[in-house]
Amino acid sequence: MKIRVNQITESPKEKSFEEGTDELNRMYGGERVRDFHFPPVVNAHLLYYRSGQELFFQGSLSGAIEGICSRCLKSYSLPLEKEFNLVLLPDPLGLKSRELNRDEMGLSYYSTEEIDLAPLIHEQVLLALPIRPLCDDQCRGLCASCGAELNQGPCGCAPSQGDPRMAAFHVLKQDQKPSAR
Numbered sequence: 001m002k003i004r005v006n007q008i009t010e011s012p013k014e015k016s017f018e019e020g021t022d023e024l025n026r027m028y029g030g031e032r033v034r035d036f037h038f039p040p041v042v043n044a045h046l047l048y049y050r051s052g053q054e055l056f057f058q059g060s061l062s063g064a065i066e067g068i069c070s071r072c073l074k075s076y077s078l079p080l081e082k083e084f085n086l087v088l089l090p091d092p093l094g095l096k097s098r099e100l101n102r103d104e105m106g107l108s109y110y111s112t113e114e115i116d117l118a119p120l121i122h123e124q125v126l127l128a129l130p131i132r133p134l135c136d137d138q139c140r141g142l143c144a145s146c147g148a149e150l151n152q153g154p155c156g157c158a159p160s161q162g163d164p165r166m167a168a169f170h171v172l173k174q175d176q177k178p179s180a181r
């Protein structure tokens with residue numbers, strides 16, 4: 001979605017629209033194990049207005065992201081709900097090379113006649129993602145020795161619901177057993 005700067009008025013306007021996620025999927029695609037997959041579009045609702053040359057955007061995003069659990073590697077659905085507030089200031093240097101610039105203070109500048117919201121929305125989506133995707137806080141993941149999915153129940157090689165500290169103790173006890181050979 002692009003909004004022309006001269007159509008942003010002091011009285012707030014609202015817009016609901018869908019923003020594509022091709023770029024996000026490209027970032028998380030490729031050959032490495034992907035952590036997230038994005039729906040073709042995220043839904044955005046935006047309120048925007050200006051005060052002088054400063055442009056204000058208040059938005060909310062929603063959609064369903066597919067996450068790949070970092071423990072059991074299964075995909076799961078992750079609701080996207082993100083609210084944001086942004087202020088864009090006119091670029092004091094008048095740089096035309098980039099559409100948006102950001103300084104050390106986190107202030108964003110615009111230097112074009114038209115604001116492209118796609119990069120702003122993509123950034124907000126990335127901010128909403130968990131650092132480590134988990135299908136469930138209680139996910140037991142995969143057995144490190146046999147690869148069995150422990151959410152389905154214990155596998156043969158570890159004590160059930162094993163505390164890793166107890167597992168080390170268990171091995172120790174086995175080693176101390178008198179030889180049964």
Ligand SMILES: [Zn+2]
Pocket residue numbers: 069070071072073074134135136139140141
């Ligand atoms: Zn999981």
Ligand SMILES: [Zn+2]
Pocket residue numbers: 143144145146147148155156157158
């Ligand atoms: Zn196992």
